[in-house]
Amino acid sequence: MAVAPPGGAGGSRWTWRPVARDALLARAFHSCTELRGRLYLVGGLLAGGAAEPSADTVVLDPAGAPAVRVGARGGPRRSHHDAAALGGRWLCAVGGWDGARRLAAVAALDAERGEWEAWTAAPGSCPPAGLSSHTCTRLSDRELRVAGREGGTRTQRRYGSIYTLRLDPSARTYCYREESCRSASRSGHCAALLPTPGPRPGHQLLLFGGCDSAEPEVAGHWGHGKIQEAPAAPRLTEQLAKLVSSGQGSRQGPRGLRHHSCSVVGPFAVLFGGETLTRARDTICNDLYVYDTRRAPSLWFHFPCADRALKRVGHRTCLCNDQLYLVGGFGEDGRTASPQVCTLDLFL
Secondary structure (H helix, E strand, O other): OOOOOOOOHHHOOEEEEEEEEOHHHOOEOOEEEEEOOEEEEEOOEOOOOOOOOOOOEEEEOOOOOOOEEOOOOOOOOOEOOEEEEEOOOEEEEEEEEOOOOEEEEEEEEEOOOOEEEEOEEOOOOOOOOOEOOOEEEEEEOOEEEEEEOEOOOOOOOOEEEEEEEEEEOOOOEEEEEEEEEEEEOOOOOEEEEEEOOOOOOEEEEEEEOOOOOOOOEEEEEEEOOOOOOOOOOHHHHHHHHHHHOOOOOEOOOOOOEEOOEEEEEOOEEEEEOOEEOOOOOOOEOOOEEEEEOOOOOOEEEEEOOOOHHHOOEOOEEEEEOOEEEEEOOEOOOOOOEOOEEEEEEEOO
16 A cells, blocks of 8 residues: 555545634634635634633635634624525524524625624524524525524433525525424534435435434435535545545444534535544544445445544534635644644545
């Protein structure tokens, strides 16, 4: 087997390469969303044990411009939320913790005007009791799929609820509808909208982690042409195909992982870091997992890491311009937020 070039994580075929460093980016349990070729960071906790989340919005241009704080008033004070970009203009932050309670409300940043708006619930909306550490997946410019356990520790159900969230940017309204299907009780999981393996093309939404199970769970099926396709990443997709064919990764999926990151790259889901529920000490992880859906049955590939400086929890990965970026998160101590931005480098 060929030896990986210097810089690989513990002699591995991959690493996270630092490309920027800025104190404005140091946060965890935030959202990070690509919009108009830039990364938008919203809210989060600036340090472990923080009493309330941040209300700022920071924009990073991957082309190399410094990070800037958006001067928008009325930004949502949120952590453990999720966000989605709509129509090349709107950034919608959904649910989360505001320092006092869990929310189901939607706030939207108009990227054209640089202003936050609090959208209102439409008549007939049936919102969750409150959301945190949930997922919010874009199906189209008017529809999201929300999955996760709702309510606080005293009101949590023994199952996870799944909602369709319809958005109307022209009316500045949103409407929740609870789906009949349910998931296992999950919190701090991730979601990936992936091509369906097999002869019938389509997409399925898979939930990973957030509970003891090692297996993904289906939270929705859509036929061919029903989903707006994600941006293509041909270079990174080709590199991931070579990585999983290298023979280095073990056929092992994550078990009992939460507050990790997940990004979809073509037919692959790429998971990194997080906190494991399977041990009492040294719980913050730095492992890379790739879920390959190119053929049935789908396969897991596990690529461990020996570099403890790459341990992350509450971080985000974001695909932009055929690069996968790692932004923020607490490090090994679970309290110090990373100010670095890194890109995934594969040595093939």
